[in-house]
Amino acid sequence: MTEPMVVVEALTRTFRTGDLEVPALRGASFTVGAGELVAIKGRSGSGKTTLLNLIGGLETPDGGTVRVNGGDVGTLSEDELLALRRDHIGYVFQSHGLIPVLSAAENVEIPLRLVRTPPAERDERVRVLLGLVGLADHAAQRPYELSGGQRQRVAIARALANRPRLLLADEPTGQLDSETAAAIMPLLRAVVSSEGVTVIVATHDEALLAEADRVLNLEDGVTTETPVPTPG
Missing domain, CATH: 3.40.50.300 (P-loop containing nucleotide triphosphate hydrolases)
Incomplete structure (x- = not known):
């Protein structure tokens, strides 16, 4: 079992x-x-x-x-x-916790950079995750350019970056x-x-x-x- x-x-x-x-x-x-x-x-x-x-x-x-x-x-x-x-373990909080000066894609890739994921693999993982949460067309936007729901979707994608x-x-x-x-x-x-x-x-x-x-x-x-x- x-x-x-x-x-x-x-x-x-x-x-x-x-x-x-x-x-x-x-x-x-x-x-x-x-x-x-x-x-x-x-x-x-x-x-x-x-x-x-x-x-x-x-x-x-x-x-x-x-x-x-x-x-x-x-x-x-x-x-x-x-x-x-x-x-x-991945974490999602109600306050999003995104870094304002970074784009959606850059926020998602932070955990991948911390574990030194190779750039090509990192870029592909970010692309897949933003697609999963329905934000493939918003990768370059910063948090202040996104709605509350979109920011939370970015936070979910970031929490999934390292495949928890x-x-x-x-x-x-x-x-x-x-x-x-x-x-x-x-x-x-x-x-x-x-x-x-x-x-x-x-x-x-x-x-x-x-x-x-x-x-x-x-x-x-x-x-x-x-x-x-x-x-x-």
């Missing part, structure tokens, strides 16, 4: 400010199979971002374990965590209007199909959940399986 891409077991995380303790996770547990598109829903402040950060090795849990692609994230050294994030096994998307439609936002989840579905990547997307937008294979509800620090909503 193939091991799941992500295994989360009894994950806990509490934030402390002086004498005040705010539990974010109280024993969250779930698995995500390879090639799945899983949505995590919950109200703002429910801990979705914290959960994604723990899966991606950006934060350290107080208790429990996270396994990604068979490896225990909690046992990795700083160098190993860096390699995991660079080579195996896992894509983590944190409220990727949070700054988009409803019509533009509705196009992002089908795009992530296309990414699962064409790139063979596993996707975990955090959102509280009910309209975006219908594209997911599974939906997990995060409430009071624990996750529970919930039915995928019917479109309409």
